[in-house]
Amino acid sequence: MAPPGAAADSTDSGPTVQQLEDLLPSDEDLLYEEELLRNPYSLRMWWRYLEARRDAPPKRRYLLFERALKSLPGSYKLWHAYLKERQAAVRGLPITHPTVDALNNTFERALVSMHKMPRVWLEYAEFMVGQRWLTRTRRLFDRALCALPITQHDRVWQLYLKFLMQPGVPAETALRVYRRYLRLEPLHAEEYIAYLKTKGKWGEAARKLAELVNDDTFKSLEGKSKHQLWLELCDLVTKHPADCAALRVDAILRSGIRKFSDEVGRLWTSLADFYIRQGLYEHARDVYEEGLQTVTTVRDFSLIFDTLTQFEETLIAHRLSTADADEEEEDAPADDDGADALLCDDVNDIDLRLARLEHLMERRPELLSSVMLRQNPHNVHEWHKRVKLFEGQPRKQILTYTEAVTTVDVIKATGKVHTLWTAFARFYERHGDLENARVIFEKATQVAYRYLDDLATVWCEWAEMELRHKQFRRALDLMRRATAAPELLTRRQDAAAEERAGPVQGRLYRSSRLWAFYCDLEESLGTLESTRAVYDRILDLRIATPQIILNYAAFLQARLAAQEHKYWEEAFRVYERGVALFRYPHVKDIWAAYLAHFVARYKGTKLERARDLFRQALDQAPKEEARPLFLQFAALEENHGLARAAMEVYDRAVRTVPEPERLAIYERYLAKASEFFGVGKVREIYETAIEAAEPNHLPDADCLKMCTRYAALERRLGEVDRARAVLVHASSLADPRVDPQFWADWNEFEVAHGNEDTFREMLRIRRSVAASFSQTHFNTAGTTVPDAAGPPTATVEAGSAEVAERGRGDDMAALEAAADAAGGTRLSGFVSAGVIQPEAPGEGAAPAALAVPAVTANPEDIELEDVDEMDEEGEAGADEAAANIQLEEKAVPEAVYGAAGGGDAALGALERFKKKQRTGDT
Structure with missing residues (x-):
């Protein structure tokens, strides 16, 4: 029995003998055939049979597939393999070949049982798309959509839309199919719009785009916002007004203008462009004007104005070109009168257009001002x-x-x-x-202004206007009317609360600006009593400012200077009320003026009252503001009081003013003390100034300056020891790296007035202070000293080598080491008293013992053993130790002292130096 579809696969001449033999089973197939006879519904056996005959002729394999599918028509595996093999066989054949049609029939037979398999539908549809059968393919897709469940439709629609995009598919067919697709996938409307644009369906695209814009639930798959969709719609309807005539373009664009405020200018220009493309120029101009009158940003205004200007210029240019062309085409001899009339109309029309453009440019500042005012x-x-x-x-x-x-x-x-x-x-x-x-x-x-000062300014401006026009009485009446207090309630707190909650008109009588202006008017136009009444009213209301107090007092002093002396007290009473009303810093100027005028008026006649005023001012003044008051107080005592009282004022000043200002006070204090009391008082002040304790503590820099000046004073007075003690006290404040001048002055002092021991002590203190400031440990244990038994020349050379080795580190230490090595003084011009070694009495002692000291372990050590013992054991022990030392007296060579005198003078100096060493008075 022939298999289904065999007739479609045969030719007109019928099979040959060889073909029939190929269709018959061979001896190798007997095993599979016997199995299939026993179990014809075994998919595994049929599949093994097909795999074993993979190299068989196509018709033999097709026959096997047909027999298998007849037994198992619901096997997707067999159908899929069969169709794949048939598709591979027809690949490259024309669509008119009978094998192609036979494969279509095979797909149709497969869909009888495989109609729920989307893969079969897709392969069939893809095969049909390649054959370009439009109607059959469309119907195939429709059948697939009807047969498959809704969850599988997206796979079909992908191929279906691809088919619609092929050339040759009618636009109407594609539109209908796309509308069906959007019912399933409404979010893909943008693809539909893009397709419409490619096909030139501008009206349909605008309609669909308008639907998307009005649909609040729509979300663009391409990431476009509603704003971008609006702009796209505006561009579409304005560029293709003829195709979009069915839409209400004006309403659409105006709706966008209301919704999207950031693109108002572009939407207005789009609406005007819509009318321009339709040839409605007057409507377009009205739209531009409406846009200029409604936009609220300068950017939108500039866009609309520039577009309108360009529109007018384009119309004028077009009109001029049209007029020139018409003039050239006209036949002048035939239509002379008509040409002149037409030219006249053209000229008038051009003049009108030019006037319109000029008027538009003149209105630009006014229109821009309107935009700014619409903003706010x-x-x-x-x-x-x-x-x-x-x-x-x-x-x-x-x-x-x-x-x-x-x-x-x-x-x-x-x-x-x-x-x-x-x-x-x-x-x-x-x-x-x-x-x-x-x-x-x-x-x-x-x-009802927000601030009281605004209302006061209005009244003042009104009064100034009356003054400019010589209406003085009106100005005064206005000020009296403005400063009149309203009727207060019975309870004061209720009245104050009502004033704060009510309009500013109820608080106008408390405006200091208004009262100040009123005072100026009364001083210029009123009487003495009326002016005083105004000032007193200000003080009673407690709204006066420090300037008003000063003005009141100055007014009384100017008006009453020629009157009796008792009127001066009126001005001072005003000052008293002022200092009672204000605190620092506002009262500063009042106190300054009060004290200055009081002292200038009474000088020393009312000294106790002036002192009380100064004390009261100083009690109120903070430290930062006290210095000028102290100086005025001290000047009062110096000129009209007692010098001792002036010193007390200065002493209180240095304890009160801030630290940065104390040095200046001390300088004035010292100058006045030197003038009035002499050196004793000056020394007392210096000692007080350099103390470290409060309340008269000075900053370190200022304290160092005071010590330097104190030492200079003692030096001028010949008190060398006191000057040295002051320098020692100040040395802890002077960093050698920061204050080298201090150490240079001390060095000069020691050169002029000291000896080798004091100079050594100065160097030691300098190194100690430098170490304390730099936190550096000075280690001198490794210093090498030459043997004392060696010759003097070797000793000097070793000392020089040591100095050269350490020379760059410490110049003063190097100088000291060089001096020790040389056996003489370290300072040029400094004459040492020498160190005399104890030895047996006799007359053969060498004179060199007076000049060469004993060599110690360290040349930089300062040998003050006797002084230390005297500090520890007391004065009695020092005398006893000095008595036990046997000294041999020798004549000192004159060359040692130079011009200081002869031998007797040198011996006297030596005796004095020895006495100082015994008593410890160095």
């Missing part, structure tokens, strides 16, 4: 700028001022609202209309 209608500065734009147009300026004062909200205002009212009133004043200016000021005083 409560911007006072912008209203002032708008008024300046209409300079020379009084009517527009009045309208602008009127609109400003009615629009600006005091609470939301940016800037000072009262400046609008005052500028409005001054506008009427400049034009000579004082009545209207007064009306404006009257209304301005009723505005």
Whole structure:
């Protein structure tokens, strides 16, 4: 029995003998055939049979597949392998070949049982797409969508859409299919819109895009925002107005303008462009004007204005080119009159267009000002700028001022609202209309300003206007009216709370600015009593400022200087009330003026009262403000009081003023002490200044300066030991690296007044101080000293080598070591008293013992053993030790002392030096 579809695979001539033999089973197939006879429904046996006959002719294999599928029509594995093999066989054949049609029939037979298998549908559909049968392929896809479950449709639609994109597919067919697809996948609408654009379906694309824009649930798969979709829609409808005529383009764009404020300018220009493309130029111009009147940003305004300007220029250029072309084409002899009329109309039309463009350019500042005010209608500065734009147009300026004062909200205002009212009133004043200016000021005083100073400024401006026009009485009446206190409630706290919660008009009588202006008016125009009454009222209300106190006192001093002396007390009483009202730093100027005028007035006649005033001022003054008061107090005592009292003032000053200012006080203190009391008092002050304890402690730098000056004073007085003690006291404050001048002065002092031991002590102190500041350990244990038994020349050479080895480290130590090695003094010009070694009495002692000291273990050590013993054992022990030492007296050569005198003088100096050593007075 022939298998299904065999007729489609045969040819007209029928099979040959060889073909029939190939179709018959061979001896090798008997085993598989016997098995299949026993179990024809075994998929494994059929598959093994097919695998074993992989190299068989195609028709033999097709026959085996057909027999297997007849027994197992529901086997996907057999159908898939069969179809794959048939597809491979027809690859490369034309679509008109019978084998291709036979494969289509095989797919159809497979779908009878495999209609739920999407792979079979997809392979069949892909095969049909390649054959370019449009209707059959579309129907195949429709059948697949009907047969497969909804969860498998996405696989079919991918191939279906690919088929629609092929050339030759009718656009209407594709649109219908795409609409069906969007019912399943509405989020893929952007693909549909893109396809419509490629096909030129602008109206359909705009309609679909409008739906997406209005759909709040739509989310773009391409990541586009609603804003971007709006802009895309605007571009679409404006560039293709004819295709989008069915849409309400104007409503769409205006809706976008309301929704998206950051692209208002572009949307307005798009709407105007829509009308321009339709040839409706007047409508486009109206749209531009509407946009200029509604935008709120400078960027949008600039975009619309520039586009409108370009539009007008384009129209003018087009009109000029059209007029030139018409003029060239016209036949002048035939239509002379008509040409002249047409040319005249053209010229008039061009002039009108040019005038319109010029008017537009002139309106730009005004339109830009409107934009700024639409951004913030409560911007006072912008209203002032708008008024300046209409300079020379009084009517527009009045309208602008009127609109400003009615629009600006005091609470939301940016800037000072009262400046609008005052500028409005001054506008009427400049034009000579004082009545209207007064009306404006009257209304301005009723505005509920945020700050009291704004209302006070309005009243002051009103009064100044009256003064400029010589209306002095009106100005005073205005000030009396403004400063009149309202009726207070019975309880004071309720009245204060009501003032704070109410408008500023209820607190106007407390404005210090208003009262200050009122005082100026009374001083200039009023009487003495009226002026004093105003000042006293300010003091009673406790709203006076330090400047008002000073002005009041200066007014009384100027008016009452020629009166009786008792009126001076009125000015001082004002000062007293001022210092009672204020604290530092506000009272500083009041005290300064009070004390200066009191001292200048009474000098020394009321000294005790002046002292009380100064003490009271110093008690109130902080440390930072006390110095000038102390200096004034001391000057008072110096000029009219006692020198001892002046010293007490200076002594209190150095304990009170801050540390940075104490040195200046001390300098003045010392100068006055030297002038009044002499050196004893000066020494006392110096000793007090250099003490480390509070309250008169000086900073280290200032203390060092004081010590240096104290030492210089003692040196001038010949008190060398006292000067040296001061320098020793100050040495702990002088870092040799920072204050080298101190050590240079001490060095000079020792050269002039000291000896070798004091010079050694100065060097030791210097190294100690340097070590304490630098935190460096000086180790001198490794110093090599030449043998004492060696010759003197070797000793000097060894000392010189040691100096050369350490020379760059410490110049003073190197100088000292060199001096020790040489056996003489270390300082040029410094004459040493020498060190005499004890030896047996006799007359043959060498004179060199007076000049050459004993060699010690370390040349830099300072041998003060006798002095240390005297410090430990006391004065009695020192005398006893000195008595036990046998000294041989020798005449000192004159060359040692030079011009100091003869031998007797040298012996006297030596005796004095020995006495100092015994008593320890070095």
